[in-house]
Amino acid sequence: MTRLVAAELAKLRSTRVLTVLTILVVAMLLALIGMQVTNAGKVGASSLGTADSFRALLGVVGVTTPIVLVVGVLLVTAEFRHATIATSLLVVPQRSRLLVAKAVTAALLGGAVAVGGMVLVLAVVVSYLAAAGVPVDLVSGDVALAVGGVLAAIPLYAVAGVGIGALIRHQTVAVVVPLVWLGVVEQLLPSYGLAGILRWLPGGDERAGPRRGGRPVADVGRRPAAGRLRDRARRGRCAPPGPGGLVMTSSITTVVRRWSGDGRRAAVSPLVALVVLGVAAAVAALAGATARPAAAATSIQGIVDRWRARTPVHAVTVVLSDPGGDVRSMVSGRAAGRPVGVDARFRVGSVTKAFVAAVVLQLIDEHRLELDAPLGRYVPASPFGDVTIRQLLSHTGGVPDFEQAAGYATDLLARPSRRWTTAQVLGLVADRDRDFPPGSAYAYSNTDAVLLGQVVEAVTGRSWAHAVQRRVIDRLDLRDTTVPGRDAAAAPGVVASWFDTSGDGFDDRVPDPWPALETSQGPLARSSRPPPTWPSSPVPCSRATWSRGPRVGR
Amino acid sequence: MTPALAVHHVTKRFGDVVAVDDLSFEVTGGTVTGFLGPNGAGKSTTLRMLLGLVRPTTGRVLVTGVAYRDLSQPVRTVGAALEATGFHPRRRAVDHLRIAARAAGITPDRVGQVLDDVDLTAAAGRRVGGFSLGMRQRLALATALLGDPQILIADEPTNGLDPQGVHWVRGFLRQLAAQGRTVLVSSHHIAELALTADDVVIIRCGRLVAAGPVDDLTGRGQRVWLRTPDAERLAAALTAEGIAVTRRDGDELVADGPTEDVGRVVARAGIAIYEMHAERLSLEDAFLSMTAPGDPS
Numbered sequence: 001m002t003r004l005v006a007a008e009l010a011k012l013r014s015t016r017v018l019t020v021l022t023i024l025v026v027a028m029l030l031a032l033i034g035m036q037v038t039n040a041g042k043v044g045a046s047s048l049g050t051a052d053s054f055r056a057l058l059g060v061v062g063v064t065t066p067i068v069l070v071v072g073v074l075l076v077t078a079e080f081r082h083a084t085i086a087t088s089l090l091v092v093p094q095r096s097r098l099l100v101a102k103a104v105t106a107a108l109l110g111g112a113v114a115v116g117g118m119v120l121v122l123a124v125v126v127s128y129l130a131a132a133g134v135p136v137d138l139v140s141g142d143v144a145l146a147v148g149g150v151l152a153a154i155p156l157y158a159v160a161g162v163g164i165g166a167l168i169r170h171q172t173v174a175v176v177v178p179l180v181w182l183g184v185v186e187q188l189l190p191s192y193g194l195a196g197i198l199r200w201l202p203g204g205d206e207r208a209g210p211r212r213g214g215r216p217v218a219d220v221g222r223r224p225a226a227g228r229l230r231d232r233a234r235r236g237r238c239a240p241p242g243p244g245g246l247v248m249t250s251s252i253t254t255v256v257r258r259w260s261g262d263g264r265r266a267a268v269s270p271l272v273a274l275v276v277l278g279v280a281a282a283v284a285a286l287a288g289a290t291a292r293p294a295a296a297a298t299s300i301q302g303i304v305d306r307w308r309a310r311t312p313v314h315a316v317t318v319v320l321s322d323p324g325g326d327v328r329s330m331v332s333g334r335a336a337g338r339p340v341g342v343d344a345r346f347r348v349g350s351v352t353k354a355f356v357a358a359v360v361l362q363l364i365d366e367h368r369l370e371l372d373a374p375l376g377r378y379v380p381a382s383p384f385g386d387v388t389i390r391q392l393l394s395h396t397g398g399v400p401d402f403e404q405a406a407g408y409a410t411d412l413l414a415r416p417s418r419r420w421t422t423a424q425v426l427g428l429v430a431d432r433d434r435d436f437p438p439g440s441a442y443a444y445s446n447t448d449a450v451l452l453g454q455v456v457e458a459v460t461g462r463s464w465a466h467a468v469q470r471r472v473i474d475r476l477d478l479r480d481t482t483v484p485g486r487d488a489a490a491a492p493g494v495v496a497s498w499f500d501t502s503g504d505g506f507d508d509r510v511p512d513p514w515p516a517l518e519t520s521q522g523p524l525a526r527s528s529r530p531p532p533t534w535p536s537s538p539v540p541c542s543r544a545t546w547s548r549g550p551r552v553g554r
Numbered sequence: 555m556t557p558a559l560a561v562h563h564v565t566k567r568f569g570d571v572v573a574v575d576d577l578s579f580e581v582t583g584g585t586v587t588g589f590l591g592p593n594g595a596g597k598s599t600t601l602r603m604l605l606g607l608v609r610p611t612t613g614r615v616l617v618t619g620v621a622y623r624d625l626s627q628p629v630r631t632v633g634a635a636l637e638a639t640g641f642h643p644r645r646r647a648v649d650h651l652r653i654a655a656r657a658a659g660i661t662p663d664r665v666g667q668v669l670d671d672v673d674l675t676a677a678a679g680r681r682v683g684g685f686s687l688g689m690r691q692r693l694a695l696a697t698a699l700l701g702d703p704q705i706l707i708a709d710e711p712t713n714g715l716d717p718q719g720v721h722w723v724r725g726f727l728r729q730l731a732a733q734g735r736t737v738l739v740s741s742h743h744i745a746e747l748a749l750t751a752d753d754v755v756i757i758r759c760g761r762l763v764a765a766g767p768v769d770d771l772t773g774r775g776q777r778v779w780l781r782t783p784d785a786e787r788l789a790a791a792l793t794a795e796g797i798a799v800t801r802r803d804g805d806e807l808v809a810d811g812p813t814e815d816v817g818r819v820v821a822r823a824g825i826a827i828y829e830m831h832a833e834r835l836s837l838e839d840a841f842l843s844m845t846a847p848g849d850p851s
Contacts, residue, residue: 004657088657093623
């Protein structure tokens, strides 16, 4: 078989096919890479250097599928067109062996195009980005899946071409039929309300994707594992032929062959051709299960990317969890000069309050705290000793918010590196009037959280951070979540967060001075369990995500 | 001994058309066999069945006793230059041969040898698209010889060639036969094969008409042509011995009988003879006489 494949390769080498193939592939890839590079970072496209952008560029290699399909067709039909099939069959009397040799040759060629194309993409992108001084992050995310998709899809198209060529021996027809099918028929199907069957057709996945975007979560949720893989591969934009598609194509070509049947010619057994197609379809089905693109993640990714491009937010991470347990994650933007990945660690700000509240409620369960006891019982020196624990948890104690205190914001701007202690923070509001008598109204106050931190420290004898670590983070095994030290904002590997000093909802370039939990979406995205449910908190946190952490200093 | 090529009761139908009809013949080793028949007689179909390119509807075709596709080394057993042999026009002659050699597991140096054998060495690097018909025929023969086979099948190798090309092919086939190879060569041009073949197989409309040594078909020594100044007396003497005589103009006559008998009659009659030779039927005459309706032979 090796020498048959070598002979098939020699056949290609001795004509123009390989030259034309190479020129076409390189020209097409360079043109599309150029387009991708030009469009990168604009609306709907990821910035260069991100894993997303690299995936999209790798996906460009997928445009070569029609070319390798045609080369696969030519491998067979050229023999009939130039009547060289007799010579070939005299050397290899078994038609199946000849056809298998051609299929293997086509697969090898497709593999070469896939690898060569990706090397080309890599070379152009890396050299371009290096010249532009943009750091490149090519390994994070799902690049490996995109690579696998490209490596699987292109050889499959080539093998399918051999099958089609064996069924339709007329070269022109055999080349035109699949191209018209991919380029015209499947494009028109949606106009006739037949978009639903597209996913079962050879080229249908990519086009079917966006149209199914209306119900992404339910659609993907039914098959969680495959869905997740699909989401990732989707961004590779490689669409291997759908399983049903090949079968359908082969049926059509069989009919065509019947019409044009000519027994006088040395026939490549249609049965063998069908078997080759069948095997290709089976492999395609397997590959399709992993590489079929899903629309949802991409459209959400697009929304996230577009939103980030419109705002001064430099990096964002999103995790979607649907009731079926399917978790999808996406990131956008850059931090510390690098594109953020799904494992990037963000400071979660006021979400930390919920962790502290959980510790407080645990202590109440353990009868070490009383929900309706006044703060003064645990922190006798506090100027807010009359406010109860329940009121602190529900922002109904009337304690003034230190963030609103005169001088706080201006001081932050003037001395961005200042680290505040608990005493300093409380000093800002200790002498101010209560917003209202305890229990009579509601007002969100960051000071409440600082006071709860003092309570935890008073009862446990250790820092609030220690209690959160041991009682919440360790127990839930949140390995990618940490309580930072004093200089949290400068911790390596954590996406820097900035403070909104002007109160306009946008971050000013002042480093967040407060400790807050640092976490990535990793534990959520990777967990097969539903994300941990927080203790139900009376704290309405609609603004909380924009404000800072629990304001507990030392 | 297993015949080199054997066709056993083979019938091939294409739809309603019966191309080959219960055909049987064998080709023994070491001979040149002419495969004769008018255009459309089923010659090419039969050859293609022998080579496994067309499947017989019924019957068996064997090469050295087995079906072509079951030969362990097909290209080394039998070489074929088919009329329909095609070449990729963009491919260089040497590449065409290298590809076939590689697929068959034949060493590349054999390519140079066969190119030499068919006088194509000078054109080896040219693309086949620019080849003349004669050059293509020679390239086809070179391809057939790649495996140095003992059996060669050539379908109409002289078709469309100029006289020089025809002469070359004829000499080439004779040379192969002289090396002890078995050659089966088809043609619709009967006279041409008479000069080349030891045996002939004649078919018409897919059916066997005759098969056997050329000499048997042409009836060696059954007719004698004579020139004598005494034609009248000689005719009478021959007729008296029961040998039929046909008078031709002047001093020529033709006697229907073996040379030996005619010679004895001449000697006894003491008649001067200027010229005398056995007149053979041409293969063409034989073919026509055999297929003529009502002819007893």
